[in-house]
Amino acid sequence: xxxxxxxxxxxxxxxxxxxxxxxxxxxxxxxxxxxxxxxxxxxxxxxxxxxxxxxxxxxxxxxxxxxxxxxxxxxxxxxxxxxxxxxxxxxxxxxxxxxxxxxxxxxxxxxxxxxxxxxxxxxxxxxxxxxxxxxxxxxxxxxxxxxxxxxxxxxxxxxxxxxxxxxxxxxxxxxxxxxxxxxxxxxxxxxxxxxxxxxxxxxxxxxxxxxxxxxxxxxxxxxxxxxxxxxxxxxxxxxxxxxxxxxxxxxxxxxxxxxxxxxxxxxxxxxxxxxxxxxxxxxxxxxxxxxxxxxxxxxxxxxxxxxxxxxxxxxxxxxxxxxxxxxx
Amino acid sequence: xxxxxxxxxxxxxxxxxxxxxxxxxxxxxxxxxxxxxxxxxxxxxxxxxxxxxxxxxxxxxxxxxxxxxxxxxxxxxxxxxxxxxxxxxxxxxxxxxxxxxxxxxxxxxxxxxxxxxxxxxxxxxxxxxxxxxxxxxxxxxxxxxxxxxxxxxxxxxxxxxxxxxxxxxxxxxxxxxxxxxxxxxxxxxxxxxxxxxxxxxxxxxxxxxxxxxxxxxxxxxxxxxxxxxxxxxxxxxxxxxxxxxxxxxxxxxxxxxxxxxxxxxxxxxxxxxxxxxxxxxxxxxxxxxxxxxxxxxxxxxxxxxxxxxxxxxxxxxxxxxxxxxxxxxxxxxxxxxxxxxxxxxx
Numbered sequence: 001x002x003x004x005x006x007x008x009x010x011x012x013x014x015x016x017x018x019x020x021x022x023x024x025x026x027x028x029x030x031x032x033x034x035x036x037x038x039x040x041x042x043x044x045x046x047x048x049x050x051x052x053x054x055x056x057x058x059x060x061x062x063x064x065x066x067x068x069x070x071x072x073x074x075x076x077x078x079x080x081x082x083x084x085x086x087x088x089x090x091x092x093x094x095x096x097x098x099x100x101x102x103x104x105x106x107x108x109x110x111x112x113x114x115x116x117x118x119x120x121x122x123x124x125x126x127x128x129x130x131x132x133x134x135x136x137x138x139x140x141x142x143x144x145x146x147x148x149x150x151x152x153x154x155x156x157x158x159x160x161x162x163x164x165x166x167x168x169x170x171x172x173x174x175x176x177x178x179x180x181x182x183x184x185x186x187x188x189x190x191x192x193x194x195x196x197x198x199x200x201x202x203x204x205x206x207x208x209x210x211x212x213x214x215x216x217x218x219x220x221x222x223x224x225x226x227x228x229x230x231x232x233x234x235x236x237x238x239x240x241x242x243x244x245x246x247x248x249x250x251x252x253x254x255x256x257x258x259x260x261x262x263x264x265x266x267x268x269x270x271x272x273x274x275x276x277x278x279x280x281x282x283x284x285x286x287x288x289x290x291x292x293x294x295x296x297x298x299x300x301x302x303x304x305x306x307x308x309x310x311x312x313x314x315x316x317x318x319x320x321x322x323x324x325x326x327x328x
Numbered sequence: 329x330x331x332x333x334x335x336x337x338x339x340x341x342x343x344x345x346x347x348x349x350x351x352x353x354x355x356x357x358x359x360x361x362x363x364x365x366x367x368x369x370x371x372x373x374x375x376x377x378x379x380x381x382x383x384x385x386x387x388x389x390x391x392x393x394x395x396x397x398x399x400x401x402x403x404x405x406x407x408x409x410x411x412x413x414x415x416x417x418x419x420x421x422x423x424x425x426x427x428x429x430x431x432x433x434x435x436x437x438x439x440x441x442x443x444x445x446x447x448x449x450x451x452x453x454x455x456x457x458x459x460x461x462x463x464x465x466x467x468x469x470x471x472x473x474x475x476x477x478x479x480x481x482x483x484x485x486x487x488x489x490x491x492x493x494x495x496x497x498x499x500x501x502x503x504x505x506x507x508x509x510x511x512x513x514x515x516x517x518x519x520x521x522x523x524x525x526x527x528x529x530x531x532x533x534x535x536x537x538x539x540x541x542x543x544x545x546x547x548x549x550x551x552x553x554x555x556x557x558x559x560x561x562x563x564x565x566x567x568x569x570x571x572x573x574x575x576x577x578x579x580x581x582x583x584x585x586x587x588x589x590x591x592x593x594x595x596x597x598x599x600x601x602x603x604x605x606x607x608x609x610x611x612x613x614x615x616x617x618x619x620x621x622x623x624x625x626x627x628x629x630x631x632x633x634x635x636x637x638x639x640x641x642x643x644x645x646x647x648x649x650x651x652x653x654x655x656x657x658x659x660x661x662x663x664x665x666x667x668x669x670x671x672x673x674x
């Protein structure tokens with residue numbers, strides 16, 4: 001029996017591309033004031049899957065994404081990439097791991113240097129890792145542009161000459177340039193129009209197939225997250241509240257917060273039977289002073305006495321369906 | 329129902345270094361008392377410029393009003409004098425903007441920003457205005473209203489700022505409330521709160537609302553009538569049921585197909601609208617959507633389609649509705665797949 005469990009554990013690690021173990025990222029904003037943006041989060045992202053991460057602003061989802069790709073160093077915890085503990089590697093090895101993990105940012109207007117030509121923006125990674133030079137470099141740029149649905153002549157232009165959707169394509173091409181295995185997409189579509197959102201999502205799904213990518217997809221649009229993700233994690237004030245595959249999450253949300261989030265999505269059907277909407281009272285509490293016990297209890301319709309006293313445990317309530325709530 | 333707002337053949341241009349941008353091209357619509365009308369469209373489709381023209385918020389220059397009329401309660405307000413406009417703006421028509429962060433004055437306490445309008449329009453004394461302001465804060469669901477009255481916008485959260493904006497817009501009991509993407513900058517749970525509040529107030533006070541949004545879910549849940557804009561024009565308009573169940577313009581089909589289905593059990597490929605919106609410096613002489621339209625015919629490029637009347641109050645600006653056009657039925661993405669599945673079974 002024990003062997004079996006161990007075996008299962010091994011099998012799991014073999015499938016996991018990225019593992020995050022009790023990751024914490026705290027920010028000291030003032031003397032004695034600490035924001036616990038990411039507070040003790042453990043998740044694993046499997047090879048070839050799209051892991052969706054949702055939560056309201058201030059839930060720490062972007063901080064988690066940035067910490068995973070190494071744009072910020074964690075306060076404590078481990079990040080295991082492909083079996084190696086990234087934080088314990090030497091600089092050279094870390095650089096190589098970083099090459100395999102790329103990020104696409106939310107705002108395509110702010111994330112491209114307005115004074116650089118698109119070709120040079122895309123080639124930044126190529127130059128940093130000295131992958132191609134001269135003609136090969138140019139050809140690689142053209143190839144990348146074609147991959148994201150842009151034309152070779154676009155390489156000579158500046159970011160301001162492009163629309164939002166095209167800029168997001170440039171951001172994707174830049175991330176693809178170093179042939180990554182893992183891409184964190186930090187709200188890649190929230191700044192785009194609906195019709196353009198679908199274009200970018202389809203492009204990301206195609207690239208995932210053709211390049212064998214694994215995504216951490218961060219968003220607050222639950223509809224799109226459901227559409228693109230295999231599994232979904234829900235964050236609230238730096239903590240993971242619920243984790244399951246995306247169908248289960250939508251069919252049978254366990255955590256009251258997830259239930260409220262799902263019921264808040266406006267349905268694009270005027271005749272939809274108006275279910276009693278769970279409207280959460282109030283705003284999320286300040287992350288500098290999160291409530292004791294369960295962090296959601298101040299807005300939770302099911303809050304009990306124990307919720308204030310004790311932090312709920314992270315439990316696997318159903319097969320592959322994890323939740324942190326005293327109700328279960 | 330009595331007519332509240334009547335916009336006819338409105339045309340607005342902007343002068344830029346690159347030439348004149350035709351931002352609004354011949355837009356006509358109306359709003360009746362107490363109804364919620366949604367305007368949807370992509371950025372650059374002219375929806376915000378349309379309502380800003382109603383409010384007289386277009387700076388001139390660079391804005392130029394090329395023609396049309398805007399009648400509010402039967403009175404022309406387009407080109408009216410500043411004094412006349414003042415009687416309407418802020419008192420009979422209130423407006424909520426997208427970004428509550430930039431539309432409140434950061435150096436003035438929130439309570440005074442609400443009281444300001446009441447003092448100007450309803451000629452209340454400062455004391456009475458303060459009472460009214462606190463009452464408004466309570467109405468929009470801000471707890472500790474007395475205390476909040478004295479706070480600055482930065483002490484409010486995003487959702488509360490939007491509530492404060494609503495309080496300002498509603499303080500003078502307007503007949504019409506214009507909400508320009510009121511929930512776009514907010515989280516879903518807060519969006520639900522704000523929408524609930526707006527619906528609630530609309531029911532209580534019978535205020536008409538023009539709601540600008542790009543979220544079709546928000547439209548389906550709140551509006552009675554919908555106007556779809558594209559390239560500065562109205563391409564389709566009708567009741568919310570007509571628009572969602574019997575859409576007759578390929579752009580509306582595209583919009584409906586590019587949103588993911590939250591309720592269905594399976595994943596479907598999204599069908600995006602390929603290409604990007606038209607350049608409004610020199611808009612095409614035919615239909616603005618023709619270059620992106622799967623069903624475009626020769627005539628679409630050559631000649632601007634007129635408004636075809638599909639049903640009562642349902643207009644579509646598309647040649648496909650001409651009796652001589654080939655019959656193209658809109659197939660919803662889901663149904664299309666169902667059809668394929670059924671076909672393969674056979």
